[in-house]
Amino acid sequence: MTEATDTAQEIPRGPVGVTVLGATGTIGVNTLDVIARHPAIYRVVALSGNQQVERLAEQCLRFAPEFAVCADGDAAQRLAAQLRQAGSATQVLSGMAGLEEVASLPQVDQVMAAIVGAAGLYPALAAARAGKRVLLANKEALVMSGQVFIDEARRHNAELLPIDSEHNAIFQCLPVDFADGLEEVGVRRILLTASGGPFRDASLDELANVTPAQACAHPNWRMGRKISVDSATMMNKGLELIEACWLFDTTPDNIQVVIHPQSVIHSMVEYIDGSVLAQLGNPDMRTPIAHAMAWPQRMASGVGSLDLFDIARLDFAEPDMVRFPCLRLAYEAMRAGGTAPAILNAANEIAVQAFLDERLPFTAIPVVIEKTLEMTERHEAKNLDVIMVDDRIARETARRLVTEGVR
Ligand code: NAD
Numbered sequence: 001m002t003e004a005t006d007t008a009q010e011i012p013r014g015p016v017g018v019t020v021l022g023a024t025g026t027i028g029v030n031t032l033d034v035i036a037r038h039p040a041i042y043r044v045v046a047l048s049g050n051q052q053v054e055r056l057a058e059q060c061l062r063f064a065p066e067f068a069v070c071a072d073g074d075a076a077q078r079l080a081a082q083l084r085q086a087g088s089a090t091q092v093l094s095g096m097a098g099l100e101e102v103a104s105l106p107q108v109d110q111v112m113a114a115i116v117g118a119a120g121l122y123p124a125l126a127a128a129r130a131g132k133r134v135l136l137a138n139k140e141a142l143v144m145s146g147q148v149f150i151d152e153a154r155r156h157n158a159e160l161l162p163i164d165s166e167h168n169a170i171f172q173c174l175p176v177d178f179a180d181g182l183e184e185v186g187v188r189r190i191l192l193t194a195s196g197g198p199f200r201d202a203s204l205d206e207l208a209n210v211t212p213a214q215a216c217a218h219p220n221w222r223m224g225r226k227i228s229v230d231s232a233t234m235m236n237k238g239l240e241l242i243e244a245c246w247l248f249d250t251t252p253d254n255i256q257v258v259i260h261p262q263s264v265i266h267s268m269v270e271y272i273d274g275s276v277l278a279q280l281g282n283p284d285m286r287t288p289i290a291h292a293m294a295w296p297q298r299m300a301s302g303v304g305s306l307d308l309f310d311i312a313r314l315d316f317a318e319p320d321m322v323r324f325p326c327l328r329l330a331y332e333a334m335r336a337g338g339t340a341p342a343i344l345n346a347a348n349e350i351a352v353q354a355f356l357d358e359r360l361p362f363t364a365i366p367v368v369i370e371k372t373l374e375m376t377e378r379h380e381a382k383n384l385d386v387i388m389v390d391d392r393i394a395r396e397t398a399r400r401l402v403t404e405g406v407r
């Protein structure tokens with residue numbers, strides 16, 4: 001990561017209260033790095049983690065939040081003991097109730113939703129229902145509950161600001177007010193860029209022997225293990241396609257995925273007059289994090305200047321849906337609608353975990369997902385109960401397919 005020392009633009013408000021959900025993860029750590037650069041503007045109200053008690057304890061001692069939450073009860077007890085010993089005044093909560101509570105406290109203005117996977121849905125939704133600025137990094141929440149989530153955010157006047165670099169880039173390339181639809185503001189289509197992951201040029205045979213360590217070694221971005229595997233299968237782009245449909249109220253047919261190996265352009269918006277606006281920057285998540293936190297203003301993030309002479313060239317290619325069927329499956333699930341994206345997401349989470357545990361070959365990940373989609377009845381996604389039932393059924397089916405063995 002390149003460091004820069006720009007001074008902060010002054011933001012005319014009292015300290016902004018922030019809860020960081022998933023503080024111990026890659027996005028969480030980057031968020032705290034940005035916050036630490038602006039101590040006069042932001043105050044950490046709550047931090048959450050799961051199993052990484054040591055890291056969460058260190059973060060609590062450094063940022064002195066009022067609350068810390070461990071999703072896991074045992075971990076919460078260990079954290080509480082450590083903090084007590086260190087003389088910290090941070091109060092420790094646990095479980096989903098604790099996560100939802102710190103996402104909706106009155107003294108919190110912004111909630112960084114950076115818990116990975118379906119576990120991030122309820123806390124992010126709690127933040128939306130409490131009318132917070134939701135800094136949405138977790139993509140699974142929108143993939144699972146799209147319309148429900150968007151409706152709740154609107155109803156409670158929550159601000160939904162995308163952290164995913166592509167969506168943040170699209171947001172930056174759109175006019176401030178696009179609430180009446182992309183057509184109204186002259187958008188022809190969205191160009192969603194993808195690095196292509198570590199196996200961009202691998203043959204199908206090579207893909208069959210990929211190991212978890214290889215899949216987690218992304219060429220441009222440092223990320224958690226689940227999203228790293230998603231990037232390698234290109235399901236990450238599939239989830240992002242669905243996420244973009246909800247965030248920008250559009251359809252899969254208005255979104256073209258573009259392979260761009262350098263990850264310098266983070267996505268583009270094409271207008272009806274032929275203009276294409278792009279957002280560029282070093283691949284460092286502190287840029288979208290700082291953008292979304294300071295929006296509509298700007299503040300320093302620690303990310304240095306983009307060295308165009310060093311980059312020298314930008315390449316583009318069409319995605320290959322044969323070697324990367326996950327992207328095709330995501331397009332199909334979004335077109336099918338209802339709970340299909342939730343089923344896709346659930347099967348993906350099970351298949352990715354099985355791959356990481358070396359119980360499933362890399363190339364079987366899309367097979368498990370496709371079969372689960374075929375075998376699970378899809379419903380209209382009219383409320384969370386319906387969505388969570390199909391999520392559970394899909395997980396059971398996917399687990400069975402993994403155990404029985406698919407090729
Ligand atoms: P990570 O694995 O590094 O961190 C995940 C965080 O979630 C950790 O703090 C962990 O403690 C917490 N967590 C895990 N399981 C949990 C559970 N069951 N209950 C409560 N908390 C739990 O992941 P990451 O790379 O920081 O990604 C976080 C989210 O942001 C993901 O949804 C990912 O898709 C999205 N995202 C990440 C990046 C990136 O560059 N890392 C970019 C865009 C979007």
Ligand code: MG
Binds near residue numbers: 164165240
């Ligand atoms: Mg992304």
